[in-house]
Amino acid sequence: MLTEKYFRPGIEPEDLPALFPLLRARDALGAFIALFRGEDDDVVIRLLVLREIAHRGEQPLWSPQELRAHFAYLDETKLQTVLHRLRDTGILVWDPESSLYQVSPHGRMALSALSVLLRFSEEEGGEIGYITSQLAAGQVLGKVANEDLQHLLSRLNELEDEFGRAVLSGSELRIRRSEKKLSSVLNWVEKGTEIMKVIAADPDLDQATHRVAQKIGQVQSRMLRMSSVFQRTLNQLERQKVHLGQSGLSTSDIHRWLRELDMNKLCSLLNDGMSFTMQLGSLLGDIALDVAEFELVDRIRAEAEDNSLPPSQEAPPAEAMPVTEEDLTRLTNFLSDLGKIEMDVPLEVAIPAEDFGTSSYRMSLAALLGDPESSALDGVVADLARLPLAMRLTGKSILVGQFEIESMSAGAMERKGKKTEP
Numbered sequence: 001m002l003t004e005k006y007f008r009p010g011i012e013p014e015d016l017p018a019l020f021p022l023l024r025a026r027d028a029l030g031a032f033i034a035l036f037r038g039e040d041d042d043v044v045i046r047l048l049v050l051r052e053i054a055h056r057g058e059q060p061l062w063s064p065q066e067l068r069a070h071f072a073y074l075d076e077t078k079l080q081t082v083l084h085r086l087r088d089t090g091i092l093v094w095d096p097e098s099s100l101y102q103v104s105p106h107g108r109m110a111l112s113a114l115s116v117l118l119r120f121s122e123e124e125g126g127e128i129g130y131i132t133s134q135l136a137a138g139q140v141l142g143k144v145a146n147e148d149l150q151h152l153l154s155r156l157n158e159l160e161d162e163f164g165r166a167v168l169s170g171s172e173l174r175i176r177r178s179e180k181k182l183s184s185v186l187n188w189v190e191k192g193t194e195i196m197k198v199i200a201a202d203p204d205l206d207q208a209t210h211r212v213a214q215k216i217g218q219v220q221s222r223m224l225r226m227s228s229v230f231q232r233t234l235n236q237l238e239r240q241k242v243h244l245g246q247s248g249l250s251t252s253d254i255h256r257w258l259r260e261l262d263m264n265k266l267c268s269l270l271n272d273g274m275s276f277t278m279q280l281g282s283l284l285g286d287i288a289l290d291v292a293e294f295e296l297v298d299r300i301r302a303e304a305e306d307n308s309l310p311p312s313q314e315a316p317p318a319e320a321m322p323v324t325e326e327d328l329t330r331l332t333n334f335l336s337d338l339g340k341i342e343m344d345v346p347l348e349v350a351i352p353a354e355d356f357g358t359s360s361y362r363m364s365l366a367a368l369l370g371d372p373e374s375s376a377l378d379g380v381v382a383d384l385a386r387l388p389l390a391m392r393l394t395g396k397s398i399l400v401g402q403f404e405i406e407s408m409s410a411g412a413m414e415r416k417g418k419k420t421e422p
Contacts, residue, residue, distance in 0.1 A: 031110040034089030045074070047114070049082050050091065054103045054111050061100040125185035127155060132192045135199070144199055149212040152192065156219040159185065163226050172237050173255075179230040182223070193220045328380055334362045335384050338413070347391070347411040348400050356404040366391045366413070388416040 013019055022029065035050070036043050049071065053062055062070075071079050083101070086092040091107035094100075103111070116133065120126035131152045138144045159181075166178035196217045200210060258266065333353075341350065351366065352359045365384060368374045374385035391413055398410040 028106050028109060030089065031091055031104075031106040034085070034091055035110060045078070046082055046085065049074075049079070050086060050103070050107065051111060051114075053092070053101065054108060061095075061098065061102050063100055067101065124181065125188060128152070128159075128185045128188040128192070131155065132188050132195065135192070136195050139195055139199055144202075144205065144209060146209045146212060149209060149216060153212060153216050153219065156189075156216065156223065160219060160223060160226075163223075163230075167229060167233050170233075170237070172234065173259075175230055175233055175237075179227070179234075182226055182230070186224070186227070189220050189223055193217065193224075196220065330358055330361055331365065331380050331384070334365055335380060335387075338384070338387055338389060341389060341413055341415065343415060345413045346398075347393075347413060348398050348408060350413040351408065352400055352403040352405050354403060359403055359405055359408075363408075370416075390414050390416055 007013060014023065035046055052070065053067075056062075067083065068076065068079070083092065086107075087094055087101075090104055091110075093102050093104045095102065117130060120130040120133070131148060134148050135144065135152065138148060163178050163182060166174045169175075196213050199205065200213045200217065205213070337350070337353075351362050353362060368381065368385045369387060369389050369391055371385045375382055391411060393409050393411040396410040397407045399407050
C-alpha cells in the first residue's frame with residue numbers, strides 16, 4: 001500500500017483517479033524501479049547484464065556456468081551481486097527444477113520499452129518519433145491511449161511555441177537553428193498526420209480522444225507551414241544585411257566567423273582596435289594619496305587579518321536555552337472587558353485604559369472581532385475574534401481627555417444580532 005505521508009489527512013490514495021492506474025500496474029513498475037534504483041554505474045551494469053541475457057532469443061534459458069562464461073569481462077563478485085539483485089526483484093526468474101535463469105515477463109516488457117527509447121534517442125527530434133511510434137502501435141492494435149495523444153499534443157505545442165519565438169526574435173542564427181530542428185522532426189510530423197487521419201476517422205473513438213486527435217492534426221498542419229515562414233523571414237533578413245564593399249561579405253558572414261573564434265583570438269583582435277589615453281596618476285595629489293594609503297595601510301592590514309574559522313564548539317543543550325513567555329496580560333484584560341458588554345458601548349468608553357500604549361494595543365485588537373481567519377486559530381486571540389461583537393466606526397473623531405489620549409475615532413462596540421440605527 002502506498003505510504004500516506006505524501007497526502008493530506010483524510011485522503012484515500014486508492015480513490016484518486018490519477019493514481020489508480022499506477023497502483024494497478026505496480027508489478028510492472030516494480031521492474032523499472034528495480035532496474036533504475038541506485039547509483040548510475042550500478043544501473044548501467046544492471047541494464048548491460050539484463051539486455052545480454054534477454055538478447056538470446058533461441059535459447060532464453062541460462063545456466064550459471066553460461067552466465068559466468070558470457071560475462072567473463074566482469075568481476076565475478078560484482079556479477080553475482082547483479083544477478084542476485086535481478087533475481088530478488090523478480091526481473092530474473094530462477095527455475096529450481098532445471099537450475100536455469102530466465103527473464104520474467106515484466107522484465108521483458110521493461111527491456112522492450114527501453115529498446116525503443118534507446119533507438120529513438122540517437123537522433124534529434126526522436127521524442128516525436130518515439131511518441132508517434134507508440135500511437136501507431138496502439139492504432140494497429142486498436143488501443144489508442146488518450147495519454148499518448150496528450151503527450152504528442154504537448155510536445156507539438158512546445159515546438160510550435162519555440163519556432164514562433166525564434167521568428168519573433170529576428171535572429172538569423174536562432175531561426176536557422178530552429179529551421180534545422182524543424183527539418184529533423186518534419187518526417188515524423190508527416191507520418192503523425194497520416195496516423196491522426198486514421199485515428200480521427202475511427203467511429204468507435206470516444207469524444208474526448210477524438211477531440212485531442214483533431215487538435216493534434218491542426219498543430220501538425222501549422223508546423224508543416226513553418227518551413228515557408230522560416231524561409232520568408234530569412235529572405236527579409238537577407239535584404240536587411242549590410243555588405244562590405246565589393247568583397248561579397250555581409251555582416252552575417254562576419255558574425256558567423258567571429259562565433260567560431262575562441263576567447264583568446266577574439267581578445268587579440270582588439271590589440272590594435274582600441275587605445276586609451278595615458279593618464280599619469282602620480283601627478284595628481286589625491287590619487288597619489290589613495291595609492292600610498294593602499295600600499296602602506298590597506299595591503300598590510302589585509303595580509304595581517306586572521307580570516308581563519310574559530311574552533312568548533314558544541315551547541316548548548318535545548319533545556320539550557322532561555323525560554324521567554326509572551327505576556328498576554330493586557331490581551332486577557334481586554335478580553336474580560338469585552339465579555340462584560342451586553343449592549344452597545346461607545347468606543348471612547350470601551351477602548352481607552354491605563355495609558356496611550358495600552359489603548360492603542362486594545363484598538364488594534366478590536367479590529368480582529370469577527371475576523372474568520374483569526375477565529376479559525378487556537379488561543380486567546382481566537383477567543384477574542386469569536387466574541388459576538390463588532391466594531392463600527394463613523395469616520396469622525398471624538399475628544400477623550402484621559403489615559404494620555406486627546407481624541408480618537410468615534411464609533412461603537414455593538415452586539416451582533418442587533419439592528420444598527422441608521
